Amino acid sequence: MNAAVLDAAGSGFASRNRALNEWVAEVARLTLPDRIHWCDGSQAEYDALLAQMQQEGTLLPLDTETHPGCWLHRSDPHDVARVEHLTFVCTENQAAAGPNNHWMAPAEAHARMDALFKGCMRGRTLYVVPYCMGPIDSPLARCGVEITDSPYVVANMRLMTRMGAAALVRIEEEGRKSDATFVKGLHSIGELDPERRFIMHFPEELSIKSYGSGYGGNALLGKKCHALRIASWQAQQEGWLAEHMLIVGIENPEGETHYIAAAFPSACGKTNLAMLIPPESYREKGWKVWTVGDDICWMRPGADGRLYAINPEAGYFGVAPGTGANSNANALASIQRDTIYTNVALTRDNQPWWEGLDGRVPATDWQGKPYDPANGPAAHPNSRFTVSARQCPSYSQRAEDAQGVPISAIVFGGRRASLVPLVFEARDWTHGVLIGAAMGSETTAAAAGAVGVMRRDPMAMKPFCGYNFADYFSHWLSFDQAGAKLPKIFHVNWFRKGDDGKFLWPGFGDNLRVLEWIIGRVKGEAGAVETPIGHLPAANHLDLDGIALSDEASAKLFGFDPAGWQAEFDSIGEYLDGYGRRMPQALKDEQRRIAAGLA
Ligand code: O2Y
Ligand code: MN
Numbered sequence: 123m124n125a126a127v128l129d130a131a132g133s134g135f136a137s138r139n140r141a142l143n144e145w146v147a148e149v150a151r152l153t154l155p156d157r158i159h160w161c162d163g164s165q166a167e168y169d170a171l172l173a174q175m176q177q178e179g180t181l182l183p184l185d186t187e188t189h190p191g192c193w194l195h196r197s198d199p200h201d202v203a204r205v206e207h208l209t210f211v212c213t214e215n216q217a218a219a220g221p222n223n224h225w226m227a228p229a230e231a232h233a234r235m236d237a238l239f240k241g242c243m244r245g246r247t248l249y250v251v252p253y254c255m256g257p258i259d260s261p262l263a264r265c266g267v268e269i270t271d272s273p274y275v276v277a278n279m280r281l282m283t284r285m286g287a288a289a290l291v292r293i294e295e296e297g298r299k300s301d302a303t304f305v306k307g308l309h310s311i312g313e314l315d316p317e318r319r320f321i322m323h324f325p326e327e328l329s330i331k332s333y334g335s336g337y338g339g340n341a342l343l344g345k346k347c348h349a350l351r352i353a354s355w356q357a358q359q360e361g362w363l364a365e366h367m368l369i370v371g372i373e374n375p376e377g378e379t380h381y382i383a384a385a386f387p388s389a390c391g392k393t394n395l396a397m398l399i400p401p402e403s404y405r406e407k408g409w410k411v412w413t414v415g416d417d418i419c420w421m422r423p424g425a426d427g428r429l430y431a432i433n434p435e436a437g438y439f440g441v442a443p444g445t446g447a448n449s450n451a452n453a454l455a456s457i458q459r460d461t462i463y464t465n466v467a468l469t470r471d472n473q474p475w476w477e478g479l480d481g482r483v484p485a486t487d488w489q490g491k492p493y494d495p496a497n498g499p500a501a502h503p504n505s506r507f508t509v510s511a512r513q514c515p516s517y518s519q520r521a522e523d524a525q526g527v528p529i530s531a532i533v534f535g536g537r538r539a540s541l542v543p544l545v546f547e548a549r550d551w552t553h554g555v556l557i558g559a560a561m562g563s564e565t566t567a568a569a570a571g572a573v574g575v576m577r578r579d580p581m582a583m584k585p586f587c588g589y590n591f592a593d594y595f596s597h598w599l600s601f602d603q604a605g606a607k608l609p610k611i612f613h614v615n616w617f618r619k620g621d622d623g624k625f626l627w628p629g630f631g632d633n634l635r636v637l638e639w640i641i642g643r644v645k646g647e648a649g650a651v652e653t654p655i656g657h658l659p660a661a662n663h664l665d666l667d668g669i670a671l672s673d674e675a676s677a678k679l680f681g682f683d684p685a686g687w688q689a690e691f692d693s694i695g696e697y698l699d700g701y702g703r704r705m706p707q708a709l710k711d712e713q714r715r716i717a718a719g720l721a
Contacts, residue, residue, distance in 0.1 A: 135160045137252075137290055139297035142267060145306055146250055149269050152236060153310065155243035160250045161276060163286015171273045180274060184463070185472045191460035194474065195274055197337050198314040199489055202465060203504045204339040204346065204388075206585050209321040211351065213589070220590025221700060222580075231322045235308075235331040238318060242310045242333075246271040252290040252304075253283035253344050255353070255420075255434035260524040262362070262420050262432045264353065265293045266305035268343045275309060275341050277462060281437040281508045283344045305329065305352050307343035311336040323347060325355035325588045338439060338464075338506060349418045349434045351588035358589060358597045362422035366582040368396040369415040369431050369527065371518050372637050375408035380641045381520075383419045383431055383609070384533035385582040387563040389504075391616060392416055393440045394630060397452035397516050401631045403668055409634065412518035413452070413511070414527055416440065421529060427607040430526035435511070442466050442505045444478040449630055456513040463507050467493060467500035476501030530644045534581065535614040536563030541686045542615040544627055544679040545636045547643055547650060547657040551602040554611025556712045557656070559595050560694040561613075578697050592704035599708055610644050613656070618678055626675040639664050653682050654719035684720055691717040 136143045137160070150158060161167060172193060175181035184192040211223040212231040219225040226234075249270050256263025268279060279285050293304045305328045312318055312334040319334030330347045332340055339346040353364035367383040374380075386392050396416040400409045415433025424430045438456070442463065445453050457463075467475040467484035475484045477499050484493040484500035493500050511517055520527050534557055536542070548554035558581040565575050578584070580591055587594050601608060614636055616629045639659050642648025650657035661676045671679070695713050698705050 138294040141297060142293065142304070145267075146269065149239075149308060150248060153239050153243035153248060153271070154241045155246050155248035155271065157247040158250065159247050161252065161280075161286055163280055163288070167286075168277060168280050171277050175273050175277070181462075184468075184474060188473050189458060189461070192457075192474065193462050194466065194468065195462060195464045196488065196490055197465055200316050201314050201335050201337045201340075202502050203337065204585065205316075205319060205321070205335065208319050209323075209585070211323050211325065211588055213326060217704070218589055218593075220587075220592065220704075222584060222587060222591040223589075226322070228324055228326070231324070231331070235320060235322055235333060238312060238320070238333045239308065239310060239331070242312055243271045247273070249273070249276045251276055251279050251285060252293055253279055253285040254289040254292055255283060255344055255349050256432045257522050257524050258284050258288050258292060260432055260526070262422060262430070262524075262526055263434065264305070264356065265289055265296065265303070266307055266344055266348050267293065268307040268309055270309040270341070272309070272311050272336050272341060274336060278342050278439070278508045279344060281462065281510050282342055282435055282439060284436050303328075305348050307332070307348060309333070309341055309343055311341070321347065323351045323588060325352055328352060328356070342439065345418070345435065345439065346586055349420075350583070350586035353420065353434070353588075354583070354586070354594065355588040357420070358593065362420060363429075363598070363601075365419045365421065366417065366586050367415075367419035367532075368392040368417065369419050369433055369529075370396050370398070371412035371414060371520065371527065372634070372641060373410040373412065374641070379412065380530040380644065381414065381431065381527040382531045382533055382637060382640065383421065383529050384535065384614075385558065385561075386535045387537065387561075387565075387579045387582045388585070389441050390535065390537050390563060391629070393438060393453060394450045395633060397450055397514060398634055399451055399631050400634050401668065404634055411516055411634070412520070413514050413516045414518045414521045415511075421526070423601065423606060424525070424528070427605045429529045429601075429609055431529050432523075432526040433511075433521055437508060437510045438514070439506050439508050442474070442476040442507050443499070443501050443503055445476070445507075446478045446480055449478065452514055452516045453507075455515050457507045457509050460513065461507050461509045463505070465502040465505035466507075476505055529609045531612060531640050532609045533612045533614055533640065534558045534561050535616070536561050536579065537617040538562065538576075538615045539564065539617060539619040541683060541690060542613070542618065543658055543682055544616075544618065545612060545614045545639065545659060546653075546655060547640075548611040548613075549656060551608050551611065552599060552708055552712050553656065553716075555595060555598045556694075556709055556716075557611060557613050558598070559591075559709060560697070560713075564617075590701070590704060592701040592706065595709055596706045599706055610640075612640050612643075620672075620674050620678065626671070626679055628669055632669060635664050635666065635669075654684070654716055655682055655687055658682060688717070688720045691720055
């Protein structure tokens, strides 16, 4: 280790948490950075990082008149999405990780990663990034520290989490009460070589090691790695739920707000639903929508038996393409200032651009080349904006509530072109857990790999559950206890297509019509038809005033096809059997009961 590191790790700034100091020193000895910087999360620090990246040419300022405080980062063209095939859960016992995860023995994973990390920060700064997932004063929140050599990651972590001095104080206070409880995340961009890239999780050690990617979920370790993979493990041990869900508050004209948590696979419209703008007729009546979170939800039972939820994040890492005035005006309004854009295109006058943004044309594509439609889309399909949640016009003040918001309904959903109706309701909690476990969806650009292929994605957690899905389903079932006042569970599908291949449901703001029915069911006021797959609304149970649905659309959105569902339940049965004897019997029984009802 060189003198500068010895000085910084040994006698420079250090926290009052010994475990943290020792870990930073140990990482410095391994990675050999030139400098160590402990992040305080201040505006001055953020501004200095941005200026440094501008000087290095890794961050380009955008038009300061139209987009003040906005920047463009272009990632390596081979580093543009999460890499599920390089993402591992490393538990002592392979069965604990389950068939839903890639597994490696912890000793082997550490050895491989430490070989990659050896000396990798020479010539670089090692940033120590303390962060809190959730409101700083919340008993539901959990802390972590990410060590990274990427200033881009530091800047994004400041937007996405409560990062800096306040988080460090909480880590120090918790450290006084017990052993180190913070999650340790070690990250280096390495050489950005896809052949030398791994994202390893060690749930038993509450730690993460990520090497070789600077992009999104691979590098911002507070997000998918901590808040979902590690947190889902912690949640199982501590009796709560860490879920891939948005949280939205729906305020009716009487001023009553119901909070809904909804799980959709990546890039299936969670951000749009979380920031929904009601149709004009609903706005006139006084309906309002409040955004608590757009991607991750931590829930636990409160003293009254209801589930209470927080959004562990403080910002949005949203998909840019498709974000427009019609699809998500709130997101668009949020990202006019103080936003980091990644892999979007540029207009001639240096404004960000992507497919689905009206009014302007791209001049430069996401790789910085002159735009030529022959080379594909101008913006990368997984290009992103990072912005503080507080900039969203529909931001809910309850997002800061330390106790969380009470959840009235849980909604599962997928991208299904056929079979699955617009909405249906589970008969009870066990049936709802089966609906979540059986969720299927057509894949999107949010992860590397083929797009448009149907895969089962239970509770939208396939890439994110830090342990065996069979145990995860058991954990979900365990919430159904005496005294529990659990939310009702629903399934939605905004993506049903007609024979002409076009979407049958208008989606976006009109999805509020479905949420109104859901809230009506929660309150015992809305009607439904009983079927073997659950309670379905008939078309006249929803407020469809102002939208014209064809006969085909009504039949497919509100109907159910027994033969098609029989085949679907056979496939669900096979899927559950894939988890062997660990799969809870209650879920298998539920599948068999419904399959028998369909036969
Ligand atoms: O790392 C990426 O490519 C983005 S993944 C992501 C980012 C924000 C919210 N959700 C997701 C996801 O894949 O679910
Ligand atoms: Mn997500």
